[in-house]
Amino acid sequence: xxxxxxxxxxxxxxxxxxxxxxxxxxxxxxxxxxxxxxxxxxxxxxxxxxxxxxxxxxxxxxxxxxxxxxxxxxxxxxxxxxxxxxxxxxxxxxxxxxxxxxxxxxxxxxxxxxxxxxxxxxxxxxxxxxxxxxxxxxxxxxxxxxxxxxxxxxxxxxxxxxxxxxxxxxxxxxxxxxxxxxxxxxxxxxxxxxxxxxxxxxxxxxx
Numbered sequence: 312x313x314x315x316x317x318x319x320x321x322x323x324x325x326x327x328x329x330x331x332x333x334x335x336x337x338x339x340x341x342x343x344x345x346x347x348x349x350x351x352x353x354x355x356x357x358x359x360x361x362x363x364x365x366x367x368x369x370x371x372x373x374x375x376x377x378x379x380x381x382x383x384x385x386x387x388x389x390x391x392x393x394x395x396x397x398x399x400x401x402x403x404x405x406x407x408x409x410x411x412x413x414x415x416x417x418x419x420x421x422x423x424x425x426x427x428x429x430x431x432x433x434x435x436x437x438x439x440x441x442x443x444x445x446x447x448x449x450x451x452x453x454x455x456x457x458x459x460x461x462x463x464x465x466x467x468x469x470x471x472x473x474x475x476x477x478x479x480x481x482x483x484x485x486x487x488x489x490x491x492x493x494x495x496x497x498x499x500x501x502x503x504x505x506x507x508x509x510x511x512x513x514x515x516x517x518x
Contacts, residue, residue, distance in 0.1 A: 333358055340368040348372070349380040356384035359392075366396040375407070382411045386418040394422040398430070401441045413441055417448035424451050431457060436467040443473045455481055459489045462507075468500050475506040482514045490514075 331339065331354050339351035348368065355361040365388060369381040385393050393415075400412045416423050423445065430442035443461065446454050458481070461474040471493065478486055490507045497503040 337364045345374040345377045348377045352380040352384040356387040359390045362388050362390040362393040366393050382415055386415050389419050391422050401438050413444055416445050420449045420451045436470050439470045440473050447477055459486050462493050463489045479510045479513055
């Protein structure tokens with residue numbers, strides 16, 4: 312389910328009723344009260360120096376609404392530090408956690424882009440599929456180039472199939488030679504034969 316980005320959130324308050332300082336909000340992330348942790352996350356959203364603390368709490372958070380509040384705060388904050396802390400979670404066995412991470416990374420194209428080639432070369436085929444899923448919303452000028460590299464070099468049918476599904480939507484005529492080679496490389500995979508042919512037809516018709 313997509314994360315909800317609230318247009319306005321009440322600022323977290325200290326015991327005296329004044330807005331929390333950044334240090335106070337970071338400390339409040341450790342509160343046993345989920346509502347206090349959520350308030351702290353909202354208070355820290357957009358503060359790049361707090362990115363590491365937000366991610367550290369996100370990684371261990373077990374309360375679903377609080378994890379969502381933390382995820383939204385990280386999306387609003389960004390930073391390379393956040394991306395570097397979150398990328399290893401793509402290998403997590405927790406599906407909800409992975410889905411949150413994918414959605415966060417999709418919202419941070421400039422910070423994710425330097426890591427994309429590394430993700431697409433990951434030895435874990437599931438991580439490579441998640442990387443293609445991230446590309447779906449990345450809106451980066453190299454998206455087509457990355458997808459062409461995937462369908463040209465990856466040997467895992469599911470990874471290539473995921474890339475083909477996206478390439479249909481974003482591909483240009485420059486991808487057609489690579490799409491034709493997919494049909495040669497995966498001659499025994501009926502779905503990839505169909506997906507590559509469909510992509511060639513749709514991209515060609517739209518050019």
